[in-house]
Amino acid sequence: MKRIGKALLALLLVLALAAGGALLFVRRSLPELSGEVAVSGASQPIEIFRDRHAIPHIYARSREDAYFGLGYAHAQDRLWQMEVNRRLGSGTLSEVFGEEALPQDRLFRTVGLRRVAEENVDHLSPEPRAVLEAYVRGVNAFLSEDPPLPPEFTLFGVEPRPWTPVDSLVWLKVMAWNLSGNWERELFRVRLRGRLSPRQAAEFLAPYPGDAPLVAPAPPEQHGALEGPAKALRAAMRAPIDRAIGSNNWAVDGARTESGKPLLANDPHLELYAPSLWYFAHLRAPGLDVIGATLPSLPAVLLGRNADVAWAFTNTRSDTQDLFIEQLLPSDPSRYMAPDGPRPFTIVRETIKVKGRSDEVIDVRIGRHGPVISDVSEAARRSMPDGQVLSLSWTSLSADDRTLEFPVRAAEARSADDLLAATRNFHSPQQNIVYADASGAIGFIAAGRVPMRRAENDVKGLLPVPGWLDKYDWLGFVPWEELPQSRAPASGRIVTANQKITPPEYRHWISSDWDHPSRAERIEALLDASAAHSVRRFAEIQMDVRSGAAALLLPALLRAATTSDEERRAVERLRAWDMEMRADAAEPLIFATWVRELSRQIYEDELGDLFREGFSERLGFLRNVLSDEEGEGRWCDDLRTADSESCEAVSGMALRRALAYLKATYGDDPARWSWGEAHPAVSQHAVLGGVPVLSRWFDVTVQSSGDNHTVNLGGYWINQDADPFVSRDGPGFRAIYDLGDPERSVFVLSTGQSGHPLSPHYRDQSELWAAGGYAPMTTQRSAVERDAIGKLVLIPR
Known part of the structure; x- marks a missing residue:
């Protein structure tokens, strides 16, 4: 036994030395x-x-x-x-x-x-x-x-x-x-129409509050034949259709600040990665003194400030992609029909080198609308109707896209006018750019190229359209002068949070995919609650976790038909809840699980095999159903069997399922449940994330509050069977720019600056980020x- 012990000790010593040598080798790569x-x-x-x-x-x-x-x-x-x-x-x-x-x-x-x-x-x-x-x-x-x-x-x-x-x-x-997912939504609508009537599909893809349901006319014989390729193309997409990817930015003018000069805030919401997508940097040279967020690979401070101007983005969610059904010439499949007669495809041969096997060669067909996207998948290619293919038009495929010019020129802008002029070359993807300058100006423009569609195009980019009919062709792009924009609003504030940014009289079609306005409305309410704002007050707003979903849905949920004391206690607990999605509270977990199970209960049967793809928090749809908007309470019935049930009864069944799930997952005692346990923010390594053992080194995990509809967004994907509430989307960075004294500006990353897992700066900002802290955005050389x-x-x- 002693000899075995000594042998084990020697083996452990050898392994420790090997590990130490490996660690030393890796550390030398810092x-x-x-x-x-x-x-x-x-x-x-x-x-x-x-x-x-x-x-x-x-x-x-x-x-x-x-x-x-x-x-x-x-x-x-x-x-x-x-x-x-x-x-x-x-x-x-x-x-x-x-x-x-x-x-x-x-x-x-x-x-x-x-x-x-x-x-x-x-x-x-x-x-x-x-x-x-x-x-x-x-x-x-x-x-x-x-x-x-x-x-x-x-x-x-x-x-x-x-x-x-x-x-x-x-x-x-x-x-x-x-940031341009329109073509995926077109495919989803194609498949949705195979299960629901056009009206039901329009209700399920709920319109923006105040707008009528958008029932897109479409030739059913064409779209019915696209069910197979739509399914095959969507199979390659991992994320659900409606993810919690968005952003916040807002500005107030000097009349609403303590300093008398504007303040500007920004926190872009994208999928969380380790290291972060973003990287902070400060550049100084004659005529240049800019600091802010860069994207490794790009020579630009994409979001940031100089001494005179600051600028911030949110995604407009504009419809910049269209799918076209191209009709091949029966006698010559290398040609396709156009309004002026047959045209040949341009063929580009691409050779893909594959580790461990022979190269793969693909011939890419490119037509007048763009590349043939149905060639991406062999299953999609085989399932296309005979003599037809799907092509993709997208504004970002323009040869003259000069988007990089915007941040290069913005870095040296000296006024709001200079900044606005630089947006003329911002082409793709369209972004809501909010800006402010040291003279006191604040402004907004939804900069980027948006297709101009003909008046007779009644499909408006919602579904694939025949490519041989010129009524569906783009007429170019919306002129820069006619893009949504404003300057010096009477309210003294500008807020964008992916909500609808076009007034009722606006004549161009921008999108039908606006985010629900609850986040924007919460920011506006918080801004209006204070007469004079400061960096500290803006920081508090960025960390706000009052749930827009709870504010919208909870009153109806509390009317659920309960059948046990356990259910009634849960209802009473939520009745007393302040709707704050705090990590240390149980109520957010009960609410989120209830909404997840209610979503399943309402539309799982109706969607069938499409349910998993469409399973997400559909805030507008659920609100309309629970409030019986325009009779939409009928969704609480079983639409397939015509069995009638009240939404109160369906909510009660969903609550029972939610409580059963919570007890099975987190134990029988609700006092021990917490949102933070279910909802950590996980920044995954793009390649090694989630890999056993290695993920411990490469992923960054912190406690987090918030949900899909809070200002401090903590986005989760409820269609996941395992860990459905883990925060996978969120603010990759936060920044607040003070135009009264730019040196008081602050920012923070969700991970750290380094991409090396053994660097002390790989994750050193993550706890600061989770707690609502910031780093100084200083440019003074002495500091x-x-x-x-x-x-x-x-x-x-």
Whole structure:
């Protein structure tokens, strides 16, 4: 036994030494933050100070050198993220991850994100083009040092290639794609119409409050035949149709602040990743002094401020994608019908390298409306009606997209007018840009390209349309002067939270996919509750967790028909609840579970095999059903069997199921239940997230409050069987800009600056973020130097 014990001890010692050696090797891949490095591509020395949060403050003697420094810093801290970014958009993930990544590669090769990015580079104006090329030189200067690489490169056997301008712009295309989901909704509507009447489908996809249900006319014989391909194409999409992706931004003018100058707030809501999608940076050079949120891969402070102007985004949710049914020529399937007669497809051959097997070659067909999207999947291709294909039109596939020019010019804006002028080149995706300047101006514009559809196009982009009829063709884009915009509102405030931003008399079609206005209305109410605002007050609003869903649904839920003391106690508990989705409370968990089970109860039978895809928190729909709006309480009946039940009875059954689920999952004692246990915010590593053992190192998890309809959004996907309330979407960063004293501005990331899991800055902002804290957004050199954890100087060779 002693000999076995000694052998085990020796084995453990060997393993410990091996682990220690591996740890030392991995730690050596952390970037150097201090010293001097000789680099090629810079014109003069560049200083990079990193503050205590590892935010780089880059001091250069020219604009191009400042962006060179940004490229270098991005590569130091986020090289693996950048590698995945460019591979995702270029359709080369399979080269690293094998056959499992093929569906994603086929999609982006077919859509042609990299092809259009190559065209976009050639359309940039000289100054933004020079900035892009300087950034690329900065990334490659780091790569040329043959540096120790982040651990993922070793794990997956990847050697990074030199960076190119197209690699940067292709990530801009991916971001636009993620914020432009109209074609998926068109496919969902096609499938929905196979199970519901047009009127029922319009009720299920509830209209914006105050609008009539949108019943889209459509030729049923065409859409019935698209059920198969719609199902096949949607099968490749992992996320539900209606996710809690949105954002908040708002501004108040000086009449409503303590300083007498505007305040501006922003918190973009996207899927949470580790590291965060965002990366903070400060760039200073002659004529340039900008700080804010960048996207690793891109040479820009996309959201931020300088000394004179600040700007913030939310997604407009505009309809910028249309699907077209193209009719092939029976005698020649390489041609298709157009209003002026047959046309040939342009064929682009794409070769996808696949790890562990032979290359895959696909021929992409491109017509006058765009690429043939039904070729993405073999199942979709086979299930298309004979002689037809589906093509995709999307504003972001324009060769002359110059969106990168906006942040480059915004960084050097000196007034609200300068900022507004820069939005002329913001093309895709359309964003609600709220801005403010130090002179006191506040304004808003929904900047971006939106298709102009003909008056006779009664489908309005809701469903696929015949591509051979010119009445469905776009007439170009809405003129910049006619985009929704405002300046100096009488109310002294501007709020956008993905709600409808067009007045009743607005003549252009923008969207039918506006988010429910409860979040925007809550922000407006909180702004109106104070006469004079400060950074501190804005921070309190950003952390507000009063649920718009609870405010809308709870009065009706409390009328549920209960059958036990347990149910009645739950109802009374919610009756006394303040509707705050706090992590330490049980009531949010009871409410969220009840709504989940009520959703299942109301429409699971009606949707059948489509239920999982459409299972989400449909706030407007549930409100209309529970309040019997226009007779929609009939959804509480079993629409298939015509069995009649009251919504009170259905709510009672849903409550019983909810309580049974909660007891089975969290124990019998409701006093021990908490929203925080069910609803942690999980920022997942894009590749290793959720992988046993490794996820402990690569994922970032913190307690969180909020829900899908709170200002401090904590978005969850109720269609998940496991962990349906885990917060997977949320504010990747928060920022507050004070135009009275820009140095009082603050921001915070959901993770940390570093993309290296062993860096102390991989997750060091996450607890601060969860608690509602912030880091100072300082640009004063004396404060930066005093707070610096390192100073790196890049010396030109």
